Amino acid sequence: MNPILVRPLITEKMTSIQEKQGKFGFIVDVNANKIEIKKAIESTYGVNVEKVNTLRYDGKAKSRYTKAGVLSGRTNSYKKAIVKLAAGETIDFYSNI
Numbered sequence: 001m002n003p004i005l006v007r008p009l010i011t012e013k014m015t016s017i018q019e020k021q022g023k024f025g026f027i028v029d030v031n032a033n034k035i036e037i038k039k040a041i042e043s044t045y046g047v048n049v050e051k052v053n054t055l056r057y058d059g060k061a062k063s064r065y066t067k068a069g070v071l072s073g074r075t076n077s078y079k080k081a082i083v084k085l086a087a088g089e090t091i092d093f094y095s096n097i
Helices: 012-021 034-045
Strands: 005-008 023-028 049-057 061-066 069-074 078-085
Touching: 005 034, 012 023, 023 034, 034 049, 034 078
Parallel strands: none
Antiparallel strands: 005 023, 023 078, 049 078, 061 069
């Protein structure tokens, strides 16, 4: 896969948005901009991208109680891209299975 595209988002919410609005979600490189994301998706999947929306998520602080005491840490930060394709186009994530 392209170094800009980390992985596609396949969740219940994203599947619902795909069916209703024709938008697809991807976890992308934190430093990638919208133009790079658009080019990466078009070259990887062979579709025409109309619009790219990006969202940055900060990692959550987590702690747990163990025998050794309280362990604290953070989950990873990531960037999500929601992509709207041209009318009539779709991406099949399950074709390689």
